[in-house]
Amino acid sequence: MNTSIEYHVFITPKGDSEALYVANETASGFEVHEHGGGRSNISFDYRIVGRRKGYENVRLEDVTDKRAALAALNQQLAKKNDPATRKQREKIMHPQFHPASQAGSIQAGLARRQAAHRVVSATKH
Numbered sequence: 001m002n003t004s005i006e007y008h009v010f011i012t013p014k015g016d017s018e019a020l021y022v023a024n025e026t027a028s029g030f031e032v033h034e035h036g037g038g039r040s041n042i043s044f045d046y047r048i049v050g051r052r053k054g055y056e057n058v059r060l061e062d063v064t065d066k067r068a069a070l071a072a073l074n075q076q077l078a079k080k081n082d083p084a085t086r087k088q089r090e091k092i093m094h095p096q097f098h099p100a101s102q103a104g105s106i107q108a109g110l111a112r113r114q115a116a117h118r119v120v121s122a123t124k125h
Helices: 064-079 083-093 106-123
Strands: 008-013 020-026 029-034 044-049
């Protein structure tokens, strides 16, 4: 972490106090004080958030346009009445029930689902 630029310290007190705050943030450390000159003797957790050394100016890529293009493509695929496209979507959305991902036919898949439903229903009593 590059401590020569601004970083943030978050404190969580582990007991009753007059509220804690961070003071004197430097590259080598920081101080924790209690409001109102309090002198509680409590422990606290802290988390430091800063910029990674060597990557201070790197930001996450803006993927807004890519997400919009993917959403449009998904809408186009959903509108198609192509059985192959429908099967691909079903396989992605429900792989555990898709016959291509398990041995057996469609009837066997339906039988497995019905059997699983009976078992779940029987255990709820």
